[in-house]
Amino acid sequence: MKKLLTLLLIFCLGKSFAQDQIPAQNGNISIQPILHGTLVVSYQDLTIYVDPYGGAKGFEGQKPADLVLITDIHGDHHNQETLDGLDLSQATIIAPQAVSEKLPAGKYKSVVVLGNDSSTDFSSAKITAIPMYNLPETADSRHPKGRGNGYVVELGGKKLYFSGDTEDIPEMRGLTGIDAAFVCMNLPYTMDVEQAASAVAEFQPKMVYPYHYRGTEGLSDVEKFKSLVNASAPGVEVRLRNWYPGN
Structure with missing residues (x-):
């Protein structure tokens, strides 16, 4: 019995330690990586799910979402199976028009x-x-300009940036005052590690999380991303977290 209680305590502590904390006004912002480009952001009584994907099981132990942000139509961003497995009856969905047209009513x-x-x-x-x-912007682009959204979320006096599926675009490089950036880097869908590091060195968030880094060649080299950012923008904290449990 004592051994079981000890194991349960270790498990619970491990779940707790998996959450990152970002100091903010009147409390911390909690960041919980889930999978790929999916995460949970919590601040005071507000719980935000970003691009729910990978099945509802990944959200076990999380508070129900008050707000869900969806960036684009692809299945690793708008994943209806995952949405249907979650209780989102009291949640507000924020999405681009192309996604809203695919969401079931009611x-x-x-x-x-x-x-x-x-x-x-x-x-x-x-x-x-x-x-x-x-x-370049072409008619057959996987991610044409205007269809999807990246998001900047301001809460607790902090600004969080979620890139969605993007390349090294001027709008990202022109961001200012970002406290935490979640930046994609998976070929051939978004940008490579060098492009991502170069952009981060220009807009200089206080901290950056490489996420959404699984591509056709497997997982991108986030350690290389970290070394590039450390060399070109040493004031930016790079946080490497496990976005792919089991890998």
Whole structure:
């Protein structure tokens, strides 16, 4: 019995330690990586799910979402199976128009459509949609400009940036005042490690999380990303976390 209690305590502590903390006004912002480009952000009484993907089981132990941010139509961002497995009856969905058209009616508290460069307030947060797209801009692009959204979320006096599926675009390089950036780097869908590191060195968030780094060649070299950022922008804290449990 004592051994079982000890194991349970270790498990619970491990779950707790898996959450990152970002100091903010009147409490911390908690960051919980889930899978790939999916995470949970918690601040005071507000719980945000970003691009829920990988099945509802990955969200066991998390508070129900008050707000869900969806960046694009692809299945690792708008994953209807995962959404259907979660209780989102009291959640507001924020999504681009192309995603909102695919969402079933009546399953969510509300759906707010945001286009690039538009914003909305929700509870203690302000959410701004920014462009995410591939370069060069072509008619057959996987991610054409204007279809999907990256997001800047302001809460607790901090600004969090979620890149979604983007390449090394001017709108990302032009960001200012970002406290925590979640930046993708998986070929051939987004950008490579060098592009991501170069962009981060320019807009200089206080900290950066490489996420969404599984591509056709497996997992990107995030250690290399960290070394490049450390060399070119030593003031930026690089946080490497496990976005792919089991790998």
